[in-house]
Amino acid sequence: MALRHYILDFNLSAPADYPSTVRGLQSIFQEQEMTETVHDTEGHGYLATFIGKNGRFLLLRLHSHGLVTLDLQCCEGDNTAQVDNLLNALEKKMKSLLHGNIRRVKRLPALTRGAAVDRYWPTADGRLVEYDIDRVLYDEDSAYQNIKILHSQQFGNILILNGDVNLADSDLPYTQAIMGGGKENYTGKEVLILGGGDGGNFAEAVKLKPKMITMVEISFGSLRPVDVLLQGFVMSSPWFWFWTHMRKTCGSVLDNLTGDCYQVLVEDCVPVLKKYVEEGKTFDYVINDLTAVPISTAPEEDSTWEFLRLILDLSIKVLRPTGKYFTQGNCANLTEALTLYEEQLGRLSCPVDFSKEVVCVPSYMELWVFYTIWKK
Amino acid sequence: MALRHYILDFNLSAPADYPSTVRGLQSIFQEQEMTETVHDTEGHGYLATFIGKNGRFLLLRLHSHGLVTLDLQCCEGDNTAQVDNLLNALEKKMKSLLHGNIRRVKRLPALTRGAAVDRYWPTADGRLVEYDIDRVLYDEDSAYQNIKILHSQQFGNILILNGDVNLADSDLPYTQAIMGGGKENYTGKEVLILGGGDGGNFAEAVKLKPKMITMVEISFGSLRPVDVLLQGFVMSSPWFWFWTHMRKTCGSVLDNLTGDCYQVLVEDCVPVLKKYVEEGKTFDYVINDLTAVPISTAPEEDSTWEFLRLILDLSIKVLRPTGKYFTQGNCANLTEALTLYEEQLGRLSCPVDFSKEVVCVPSYMELWVFYTIWKK
Numbered sequence: 001m002a003l004r005h006y007i008l009d010f011n012l013s014a015p016a017d018y019p020s021t022v023r024g025l026q027s028i029f030q031e032q033e034m035t036e037t038v039h040d041t042e043g044h045g046y047l048a049t050f051i052g053k054n055g056r057f058l059l060l061r062l063h064s065h066g067l068v069t070l071d072l073q074c075c076e077g078d079n080t081a082q083v084d085n086l087l088n089a090l091e092k093k094m095k096s097l098l099h100g101n102i103r104r105v106k107r108l109p110a111l112t113r114g115a116a117v118d119r120y121w122p123t124a125d126g127r128l129v130e131y132d133i134d135r136v137l138y139d140e141d142s143a144y145q146n147i148k149i150l151h152s153q154q155f156g157n158i159l160i161l162n163g164d165v166n167l168a169d170s171d172l173p174y175t176q177a178i179m180g181g182g183k184e185n186y187t188g189k190e191v192l193i194l195g196g197g198d199g200g201n202f203a204e205a206v207k208l209k210p211k212m213i214t215m216v217e218i219s220f221g222s223l224r225p226v227d228v229l230l231q232g233f234v235m236s237s238p239w240f241w242f243w244t245h246m247r248k249t250c251g252s253v254l255d256n257l258t259g260d261c262y263q264v265l266v267e268d269c270v271p272v273l274k275k276y277v278e279e280g281k282t283f284d285y286v287i288n289d290l291t292a293v294p295i296s297t298a299p300e301e302d303s304t305w306e307f308l309r310l311i312l313d314l315s316i317k318v319l320r321p322t323g324k325y326f327t328q329g330n331c332a333n334l335t336e337a338l339t340l341y342e343e344q345l346g347r348l349s350c351p352v353d354f355s356k357e358v359v360c361v362p363s364y365m366e367l368w369v370f371y372t373i374w375k376k
Numbered sequence: 377m378a379l380r381h382y383i384l385d386f387n388l389s390a391p392a393d394y395p396s397t398v399r400g401l402q403s404i405f406q407e408q409e410m411t412e413t414v415h416d417t418e419g420h421g422y423l424a425t426f427i428g429k430n431g432r433f434l435l436l437r438l439h440s441h442g443l444v445t446l447d448l449q450c451c452e453g454d455n456t457a458q459v460d461n462l463l464n465a466l467e468k469k470m471k472s473l474l475h476g477n478i479r480r481v482k483r484l485p486a487l488t489r490g491a492a493v494d495r496y497w498p499t500a501d502g503r504l505v506e507y508d509i510d511r512v513l514y515d516e517d518s519a520y521q522n523i524k525i526l527h528s529q530q531f532g533n534i535l536i537l538n539g540d541v542n543l544a545d546s547d548l549p550y551t552q553a554i555m556g557g558g559k560e561n562y563t564g565k566e567v568l569i570l571g572g573g574d575g576g577n578f579a580e581a582v583k584l585k586p587k588m589i590t591m592v593e594i595s596f597g598s599l600r601p602v603d604v605l606l607q608g609f610v611m612s613s614p615w616f617w618f619w620t621h622m623r624k625t626c627g628s629v630l631d632n633l634t635g636d637c638y639q640v641l642v643e644d645c646v647p648v649l650k651k652y653v654e655e656g657k658t659f660d661y662v663i664n665d666l667t668a669v670p671i672s673t674a675p676e677e678d679s680t681w682e683f684l685r686l687i688l689d690l691s692i693k694v695l696r697p698t699g700k701y702f703t704q705g706n707c708a709n710l711t712e713a714l715t716l717y718e719e720q721l722g723r724l725s726c727p728v729d730f731s732k733e734v735v736c737v738p739s740y741m742e743l744w745v746f747y748t749i750w751k752k
Contacts, residue, residue, distance in 0.1 A: 001441045005383075009489050037413060037425075044431030044451070049413075055420030059435070061449075065377045067490035071447070073437075075420070106489075108496055109504040113385050113482075114443035119503075120484055127495075127506040128485040129741065132709055154708045154743045170736070170743070332530045333508055360546070360738040365505065367530045367546070367738065 002076040002115035008087055010094055011104040012066040018046040021062060024097040028089050034058060054078055068094065076115070117150070121165050123366045124292065125333040131158070131363075137245045144218070149245040155363040157245050159198050164292075167198045168363035169248040175200040177359040177370040178289055178326050186210045189284035192276075192318065193217075194269045194311065196289035199250025205287075206262055213262040214283075216269040273314035286315045288327040309344050312373075316350050321375055325352075329369035332358050338369055351376040378452040378491035384463055386470055387480040388442040394422040397438060400473040404465050410434060430454055444470065452491070493526075497541050499742045501709040507534070507739075513621045520594070525621045531739040533621050535574050543574045544739035545624040551576040553735040553746040554665055554702050562586045565660035568652075568694065569593075570645045570687065572665035575626025581663075582638055589638040590659075592645040649690035658696045664688075664703035685720050688749075692726050697751055701728075705745035708734050714745055727752040 029036060034050035041047045046062040056078065059071040070090060074083050087107065095102060109130070112119065119133045131152055138149035148160040156169025167174060176182050179201055186208035193215040196202055202215050257264040265272060269290070276282075288311065315325055330337045338356075345354055354373045361368050405412060410426035417423045422438040432454065435447040446466060450459050463483065471478060485506070488495065495509045507528055514525035524536040532545025543550060552558050555577050562584035569591040572578055578591050633640040641648060645666070652658075664687065691701055706713045714732075721730055730749045737744050 001439070001443070003437075003439065003443065003445055007381075007487070007489065011490050035416070037415065039413065039425065039427050040411070041427060041431060042429075047427070047433060049415065049425050051415050051417060051423070053418075055417060055439075057423060057435075057437070059433075061379075061433070063377070063379065063431075063451075063490075067377070067379065069379055069449075069489055073445075075439075104494070106494065106496070108487075109498050109502050111383070111484075111504065113383065113445055114387050114439075118480070118482065120482070122485050125508065126485050127508060128487065129505045130503040132501065132503060132742075173736070360549070360736055362736040362743065365741045366508075 003113040004074045004076060004078065004080075004083070005111040005113055006070075006072040006074070006083065006087055007106075007108040007111070008070040008072070008091060009104075009106045010068040010098065010102055011106075012068065012098060012101050013103050014101055015064055015066045016062050016068060016098055016101065018062050021068075021094075021097055022046065022048070022060075025060070025090065025093055028086070028093060029058075032056075032086060068098075076112075121160060121163065123364070124164070124331040125366060127366070129365045131155075133158070152363065156248055158363055159246060159249075165363055167200055167249060170362040171200070171249075171364075172204075173359055174328075174361045174364075174368070175204045175249075177357060177361075177368075178287055178328055179204060180285070180324060180326055180372060181357055181359075181370070184285065184324070186285070190214075190282075191285045191287065192283040192315075193287045194273075194290050194315070196287065198246055201287055201289060202262070202264075203249070203251045206259070210261055214265065215262065216265045216267055216272050218266065218268050270310065270314070273311065273318060276318045277314060282318050282320045282323070284320055284323050286319055286323065286325045288312075288315060288325065292328055292330045305340070305344065308341075309347065312344065313348050313350075316348055316352060316373070316375065319375060323374065325371075325373040327371050327373070329356065329371055331364070332367040332369055341371075345373065379489040380450045380452060380454065380456075380459070381487040381489055382446075382448040382450070382459065382463055383482075383484040383487070384446040384448070384467060385480075385482045386444040386474065386478055387482075388444065388474060388477050389479050390477055391440055391442045392438050392444060392474055392477065394438050397444075397470075397473055398422065398424070398436075401436070401466065401469055404462070404469060405434075408432075408462060432459075444474075452488075497536060497539065499740070500540070500707040501742060503742070505741045507531075509534070528739065532624055534739055535622060535625075541739055543576055543625060546738040547576070547625075547740075548580075549735055550704075550737045550740075550744070551580050551625075553733060553737075553744075554663055554704055555580060556661070556700060556702055556748060557733055557735075557746070560661065560700070562661070566590075566658075567661045567663065568659040568691075569663045570649075570666050570691070572663065574622055577663055577665060578638070578640075579625065579627045582635070586637055590641065591638065592641045592643055592648050594642065594644050646686065646690070649687065649694060652694045653690060658694050658699070660696055660699050662691045662695055662699065662701045664691060664701065681716075681720065684717075685723065688720065689724050689726075692724055692728060692749070692751065695751060699750065701747075701749040703747050703749070705732065705747055707740070708743040708745055717747075721749065 029050055032052050034052040037049050039047045045064045048060045050058040055075045057073045061069045091105060117133055117136055119130045121131055123129055132154055133150045133152050135151040137151055137157060140147050145162045150158050150160060152158050152168060158168040159166040186205060189210045191205055191210050191213045193202055193213060195217055196215060197217045205213050319325055329341055345352055352373050353376050354371050357370050358367050359370055405426055408428050410428040413425045415423045421440045424436045426434040431451045433449045437445045467481060493509055493512055495506050497507055499505055508530055509526045509528050511527040513527055513533060516523050521538045526534050526536060528534050528544065534544040535542040562581060565586045567581055567586050567589040569578055569589060571593055572591060573593045581589050695701055705717055721728055728749050729752050730747050733746050734743050735746055
C-alpha cells in the first residue's frame with residue numbers, strides 16, 4: 001500500500017506572526033481530531049506535527065524568512081475527497097489569515113510513494129518527473145543491467161535500463177536521429193549497428209533496403225544464452241517476452257538472428273570491431289547505440305571514457321572514407337559531458353570532424369544531443 | 377530562502393521489525409545530534425520525527441504493510457555534501473539492517489520548495505514535472521490572466537498563462553501543428569487567426585506569403601490599451617517587454633499592428649466573427665489558438681463549452697467550402713475532454729468532418745492533440 005504525500009506551500013512578503021497564524025489554523029486541526037506536537041527548533045521558525053485518523057500525518061512549518069510549508073501524508077486507501085477538503089480548508093484559512101501577505105500559493109500534484117508501479121523516473125539532468133505509467137510489463141536483472149518495460153498511457157511501452165528511460169514506442173525521433181536525421185540514403189549500403197538491443201534502429205534500417213546490416217549486441221544473450229543460440233526466440237526465452245512488449249519498436253525483424261540483408265551477432269562488439277579492422281572490412285554507416293556519454297571525469301568514470309574512446313577509434317577505422325558514424329551524446333543540459341565527449345573526438349588515431357543535432361525524444365522529457373562523425 | 381526536501385523510500389518484501397530497525401538507525405541520529413520524538417499512531421505503524429541543527433527536520437515512518445519512508449527537510453543554505461552524506465548513511469544502514477528484505481530503494485531528486493524561481497509546472501493531465509527554469513523574465517497580471525515568461529535552459533523562454541505552459545522557444549512543432557502540420561499551401565490565401573498572442577503562428581504564417589492574415593487578439597490591449605492604440609509597441613508598454621522575451625517565437629512581425637499582408641485587431645473575436653458572417657466575408661484558413669479544450673462538463677464549465685461552440689460555429693460559417701479550421705485540443709491523456717470536444721463538432725449549425733494528430737511539443741512534457749476541421 002502506497003503513501004500519498006500532499007505539499008502546500010505559501011510564499012509570504014513578510015514573515016507570518018506565529019501565534020496568530022497557528023491559532024487561526026487550530027480549529028481545522030481540532031475538527032480533524034489531530035493530536036498536535038509543537039517542536040523546539042532552536043530558533044528555526046515554528047514547527048508542529050499532527051497525527052490524525054487512519055495514519056494521517058501533517059507537518060506545519062512557519063519559517064522565519066516568510067515561507068510556510070505544509071506536508072500531509074495519507075495512506076493510499078484514505079478518502080481522497082476528504083483529504084482534498086482538508087487541504088482546501090487549510091488553503092482558504094491561510095489566505096484569510098495572511099491575506100495581502102501571500103505572494104504565491106503552490107500546491108503540487110500529490111506524490112505517490114512506495115506504489116507497486118513507480119511513476120518517477122528522473123531525467124538525465126536530475127529533474128523530478130512523473131510519468132503516466134500504469135503497468136509493469138517486464139522487470140528482470142540481466143548479467144549487465146536491470147531491464148524494465150513499463151507501460152505509459154501516452155508513450156506506449158517504455159524500456160528502462162538501470163533506471164534510465166531508454167526508448168518508448170513513441171520515440172521514432174530517437175531512431176531517426178541516430179540514423180542521420182532522415183538525410184541519409186541507406187539503399188545498397190553496408191551498415192554496422194553497435195548495441196541497440198531494443199531493435200528500433202535495426203528494424204528501421206532494414207526497411208531502407210541496405211545491402212547488409214550487421215548488429216552486434218551482447219545483451220541479447222545475457223539472460224539465457226541457450227535460447228539465443230537456438231537462433232529464434234522461443235517462448236521460454238525472457239527475450240521473447242521482451243520483444244513481445246517492444247514489438248511496436250522492433251517489429252518482427254528480430255524474431256530471427258539472420259535474414260536476407262541482416263545478421264545479429266550476440267557478442268561483445270570490441271573483439272568484433274578488432275577483427276574487422278584486421279580483415280580490412282569497412283562500412284558506409286556505423287551506428288553506435290550502446291550507451292549515453294558518461295557525465296563526468298571522476299576516477300570511476302575513467303574506464304568508461306577509455307572504453308568509449310576505444311570503440312570510437314575502432315569504429316572510425318572500419319568507416320569508409322565517405323562513411324558516417326552516428327551516436328547519441330547526452331541530454332542538452334549536460335554541457336560539460338558533451339564538451340568532454342567532443343574533446344575525445346580530437347584524441348582519436350584518425351582525425352575526424354563532427355556535427356551535432358538537438359532532438360526532442362517524446363518520452364525523455366528533455367532535449368537530447370546526437371552526433372554525426374566523419375573522417376577528415 | 378527555500379526549503380530542500382529529500383525523499384528516500386524503501387519497499388520491503390515483508391514488514392520491518394520496528395524495534396530492531398529503529399535501534400539500528402539510532403546511532404546515525406545521535407551522531408547528527410537530532411532530538412527524537414516518537415508519536416502514537418494508534419496502530420498505523422511506527423512514526424518518529426527528529427529535529428536537527430540548522431532547521432533540519434527528519435521524518436521516519438515504518439508502515440505496517442512493508443514500506444519505510446524517510447523525509448528530510450533542510451534550509452537552502454544547508455551544506456548539501458553533509459546532507460547527501462546523511463542520506464547515504466541512512467540508505468546504507470537500512471540496506472544492512474534489512475538486507476534481503478528490500479525490494480526497491482527510491483531516492484527522488486530533492487524538491488525545492490518556496491524558491492524565488494518556481495520549477496514545478498504540472499502537466500495538463502496533472503503530473504508533477506520539474507522544469508530547468510533558472511530565471512523569471514516577466515510576471516504580470518493582465519485583466520484576463522497571469523502572464524509569466526520564464527527561462528528554461530533547454531527550451532528557451534517559456535510563456536506560462538495562469539500556471540499552464542503555453543509555448544516556448546523550442547515549440548515550433550506546436551506552431552506547425554496548429555497551421556496544418558506543414559501539409560498546407562498558404563501562398564495567396566486569406567487567413568484568420570483567433571488568439572495566438574505569443575505571435576508564433578502569426579510570424580510563421582507571414583513567412584508563407586499569404587494574401588492577407590487577420591489576427592484577432594484581445595489580450596494585447598489588456599494591460600495598457602493606450603500603448604497598443606499607438607500602433608507600435610513603445611517601450612512603456614508591458615507588451616514591449618513581453619515581445620522582447622518572446623522574440624525567438626514571434627520575430628519582429630508584431631512590432632507593428634499592420635503590414636503589407638497582415639493586420640492585428642485588438643478586439644474580442646466574437647463580434648468580429650459576427651460582423652464577418654453578416655458581411656459574407658470568408659477565409660481559406662481559420663486558426664483557433666485561443667485556449668485548450670475545457671477538461672470537464674462540470675456546471676461551471678458549461679459557459680466555457682458554450683463559448684467554445686459559439687466560436688466554432690461562427691468560424692465554420694466564415695470558412696470557404698474548401699477551407700480548413702485548425703485548433704488545439706488538449707493533452708492526449710485527457711481522452712474524456714477530447715471526446716466531449718468531438719461531440720460538440722456534431723452539434724454545429726453546419727455539418728463538419730475532422731481529423732486529429734498527436735504531436736510532441738517539446739516544452740509540454742506530454743503529447744498534445746490537434747484538430748483539422750472542414751465543411752462536409
